Every structure is written in structure tokens, then in C-alpha cells.
Amino acid sequence: MDIRDLTADDLDAVIDLRKRAFGPARTADVETFRKMVRPTLAAGRYLGAFDGGRMAAAARLRPFTQWWHGRPQPMSGVAGVTVSPEDRGRGVGTLLMRALIERAAALGDAVSTLFPATTPIYRSLGYEHAGAQHRVTLPADALMTIRPAKDVKLRRMGPGDAAEVIALLHRVHAAARASGPISYDEDVWRLRLAAEDDFLYLADDGLAVYRWDGLDIEVDTLVAGSAETARTLWSLVGTSSSIAERVTAAVAPDDPVLWLLRERSKDTAEQVRWMFRVIDLAEAVARRGYPAVVGASAVVRVDDPLRTGNTGTWRLEFSGGSGAATRQDASSEAPELSVNGFSALYAGVPTATLRRSGLMTGSGRHDETLDAAFAARPYTLDYF
Numbered sequence: 001m002d003i004r005d006l007t008a009d010d011l012d013a014v015i016d017l018r019k020r021a022f023g024p025a026r027t028a029d030v031e032t033f034r035k036m037v038r039p040t041l042a043a044g045r046y047l048g049a050f051d052g053g054r055m056a057a058a059a060r061l062r063p064f065t066q067w068w069h070g071r072p073q074p075m076s077g078v079a080g081v082t083v084s085p086e087d088r089g090r091g092v093g094t095l096l097m098r099a100l101i102e103r104a105a106a107l108g109d110a111v112s113t114l115f116p117a118t119t120p121i122y123r124s125l126g127y128e129h130a131g132a133q134h135r136v137t138l139p140a141d142a143l144m145t146i147r148p149a150k151d152v153k154l155r156r157m158g159p160g161d162a163a164e165v166i167a168l169l170h171r172v173h174a175a176a177r178a179s180g181p182i183s184y185d186e187d188v189w190r191l192r193l194a195a196e197d198d199f200l201y202l203a204d205d206g207l208a209v210y211r212w213d214g215l216d217i218e219v220d221t222l223v224a225g226s227a228e229t230a231r232t233l234w235s236l237v238g239t240s241s242s243i244a245e246r247v248t249a250a251v252a253p254d255d256p257v258l259w260l261l262r263e264r265s266k267d268t269a270e271q272v273r274w275m276f277r278v279i280d281l282a283e284a285v286a287r288r289g290y291p292a293v294v295g296a297s298a299v300v301r302v303d304d305p306l307r308t309g310n311t312g313t314w315r316l317e318f319s320g321g322s323g324a325a326t327r328q329d330a331s332s333e334a335p336e337l338s339v340n341g342f343s344a345l346y347a348g349v350p351t352a353t354l355r356r357s358g359l360m361t362g363s364g365r366h367d368e369t370l371d372a373a374f375a376a377r378p379y380t381l382d383y384f
């Protein structure tokens with residue numbers, strides 16, 4: 001099996017693989033897919049496994065920005081992992097994923113995320129369960145009780161607003177000290193902002209993307225940097241309630257909308273889980289944000305059989321909202337973590353959970369420091 005970069009000439013074979021993996025696709029969706037992946041090909045982010053001239057598998061690394069405690073960093077989102085049915089269960093997916101992880105490192109991305117259709121393959125490669133896309137379902141008329149603020153002006157947005165949308169997400173996620181949310185690059189936002197059936201609204205410090213889903217409303221993205229804008233955007237969605245029964249919305253687990261509702265006793269939410277991997281430990285630690293009140297250090301011993309540069313004993317120092325990882329000699333104070341365990345820790349999984357699930361062993365001396373520094377409830381609004 002040979003692994004190589006895909007070119008535009010390979011896209012017909014990719015689309016055939018995707019149909020065999022994910023089901024039939026509408027012609028319009030296939031065309032959008034072609035447009036969306038074109039820059040990925042040129043950037044060395046789409047790999048295929050070939051048996052002679054025949055494509056046996058393909059997968060790509062989507063270029064995202066991901067925020068961790070409000071600080072953005074480039075993130076490789078693994079997407080469209082597809083092995084042809086006749087090649088499945090023979091190690092081809094694993095082979096391709098190993099090549100993708102190396103490619104993510106070569107491209108300079110220190111962290112990677114994926115939505116797993118199945119866990120074991122990704123866990124065996126160092127990914128661990130970290131966050132979720134939380135999808136709440138609300139009665140549409142519950143949003144009608146939210147009153148818009150008079151002085152928040154909304155305008156419709158389109159492809160020309162892609163750069164403004166990205167700048168806005170930077171402002172809002174930094175101010176919220178958010179962990180986990182992602183942004184697409186400008187090319188992809190331009191395509192999303194051209195979607196015919198979506199309602200797209202922009203405020204100075206917020207945006208909403210929503211659409212009809214049968215007789216229900218589906219909110220794709222709704223972020224707001226202030227109470228006034230949150231009220232205005234959610235009440236905008238609520239005006240559909242004369243027709244719509246339910247609103248399903250991707251939200252943060254502690255999204256303000258849940259505190260804006262007049263009544264709340266039982267949340268109906270679905271979590272679509274995502275897995276996370278640290279690709280380059282030192283860079284990932286340096287690029288993450290941390291609570292500025294944590295001024296402390298800790299030691300950990302990490303084992304990464306795939307990316308051996310991550311293996312070793314690391315001293316982690318946190319100060320003024322920043323972190324640094326430097327190598328040090330073996331220490332009896334250092335708890336031991338597989339790269340899966342370290343990736344989960346980085347994503348805010350508490351040390352007590354890591355220990356009780358076998359992902360962390362050894363000295364507990366630094367557990368409270370690690371919990372305080374990496375504390376997070378990671379989410380994404382976007383499924384990819």
C-alpha cells in the first residue's frame with residue numbers, strides 16, 4: 001500500500017469512496033465538496049492510500065483555528081476518513097492515519113481533533129475523548145419570551161463578510177476564555193456564507209446562522225459577546241415560533257441562552273463527542289491559554305510511541321496566563337500518562353477521572369496544579 005498526496009484528478013475516486021462510506025450525496029453537495037477541498041489538495045492536507053493505481057483509502061486534515069482558554073492556535077481536524085469496503089479491517093485506516101498525524105506535525109499544527117464514527121482506531125493512535133458538540137432542543141416558543149435589545153442592530157451577511165466573521169469569533173472566544181470552539185478559514189467561511197437556505201445575521205459582537213429543518217429550526221452557530229446581543233439574536237430565532245415547533249441548536253455547555261430562558265427544568269441535549277490529540281507537546285503547551293491566576297509548576301512523564309519526541313519527563317510551568325514545557329530528568333514526583341492521557345488532561349479532563357480510567361498513574365503531588373491549569377469544558381459549535 002502506498003501513501004501519497006491527492007490531486008484534483010483523484011477527486012472522482014474520493015467521491016466514490018465517500019458514497020460507499022457515508023451514503024449517496026446530492027449533486028449540489030458534491031460540487032460544494034469539490035470547491036471546499038481544492039485548497040486542501042494544494043496545501044498537502046489530503047492523503048490517499050493506493051493499492052497499485054487503485055485508491056483504497058483517503059482522509060484529510062482540515063485547517064482550523066481552535067481556542068483553548070481563549071487563545072487561538074492552528075489545529076488539524078481529521079475529516080473524511082474513508083477506507084473502501086473491500087479493504088476495511090486490514091490495517092489500511094491505521095496506516096493512513098499514521099501518515100496524517102506525521103503530516104499534521106510537518107505542517108506545524110501542534111494539536112488535532114476528530115469526530116470518531118468508531119473509537120478504537122483513533123484511541124490506538126493517541127486520540128482520546130475530550131469534548132462534544134452539544135445540541136440542545138428547545139421549544140421554539142420558549143425563545144419568544146426573550147426580548148430583543150432596542151439598540152442592537154442586525155444586518156444580513158454574505159460571503160463578503162468572511163473576514164469580519166473570523167475577527168468577531170476571535171474577539172468573542174478570547175473574551176469568554178473559551179476552550180474547544182473552532183473557526184474555518186476565510187475560503188470555507190465564504191462558501192458557508194453563500195449557503196442559499198441559511199439565514200445569516202451579523203451584529204457588532206455576535207452572529208447567527210440558522211435554517212429550517214422541516215418544520216423545526218436548526219441553529220448552526222449563534223455567538224454573542226454581550227447580554228444585549230445574546231437576547232437580540234435568540235429572540236430573532238424565536239420569531240419563527242408561530243410556525244416552528246422546536247429549535248435545535250449547537251451551543252456551549254454553559255451557553256447564555258440556557259440562562260435567558262424564562263423556564264428551565266430539564267435540558268434535552270445530545271452530545272456528539274470529539275477526540276483530541278496533542279501532536280507536538282512543547283508547542284501545544286506553549287500555544288494554549290491558562291487561567292492567569294495559576295502561577296505554579298508541575299512535572300509529568302508522557303509516553304507517545306508514535307511521536308517519540310513527545311515521550312519523556314516534562315516540567316510544565318504556568319504563569320500570567322501562559323505555559324511552557326521543558327524537558328527534565330526522570331522524577332519520582334512525575335505522574336505517568338500515555339499520550340492519550342496527556343491529550344485528555346490538556347483538554348480539561350480532571351486528573352481524578354484520568355486516574356480512575358487508568359489513563360494516569362503514579363505520584364498525585366501535582367494533581368491539583370494540573371487540574372487548575374488545564375481546567376476546561378471544551379465544546380465546538382461545528383461538526384466536521
Ligand SMILES: CC(C)(COP(=O)(O)OP(=O)(O)OC[C@H]1O[C@@H](n2cnc3c(N)ncnc32)[C@H](O)[C@@H]1OP(=O)(O)O)[C@@H](O)C(=O)NCCC(=O)NCCS
Nearest residue numbers: 021081082083088089090091092093094115116117118121
Ligand atoms: C472506520 C475505518 C476508517 C477504519 O479503517 P480500517 O482500515 O477498517 O481499520 P484498521 O483495519 O486499521 O483497524 C483499526 C482498528 O479499528 C477497528 N475497527 C475498524 N473498523 C471498525 C468498525 N467499523 N467498528 C469498530 N471498530 C472498527 C479494528 O478492529 C481495529 O482495532 P483492533 O486493532 O483493536 O482490532 C473504516 O472501516 C471505514 O472507512 N469505515 C466506514 C467509514 C467510517 O466510518 N469512517 C470513519 C469516520 S470517523
